[in-house]
Amino acid sequence: MSDTAKRPYFLWDYDLTEEQVREILRGDNKTERQWMMARILTNARYEDVWSYIRLSDLAREFGNLRMRKAVNEAWSHALTVWGYHV
Numbered sequence: 001m002s003d004t005a006k007r008p009y010f011l012w013d014y015d016l017t018e019e020q021v022r023e024i025l026r027g028d029n030k031t032e033r034q035w036m037m038a039r040i041l042t043n044a045r046y047e048d049v050w051s052y053i054r055l056s057d058l059a060r061e062f063g064n065l066r067m068r069k070a071v072n073e074a075w076s077h078a079l080t081v082w083g084y085h086v
Helices: 018-026 030-043 055-064 069-083
Strands: none
Touching: 018 030, 018 069, 030 055, 030 069
């Protein structure tokens, strides 16, 4: 099985492949894209986040992402330190 056909570890409860995750992130469905970004930010290892999400996309979408308060605060702080206004 190719890597793109495997389910990413941060989606243990959804039957989505690596390629489907990337399609959602590139897609026009804003709700799905924001859900996937929040899922990655919440459950993926920090070093893996950047293989899915560009910092500019995160900064643009951040205010619309629904995450637990502690996760939101941590990413909000990081974006502020990196010079983005959230």
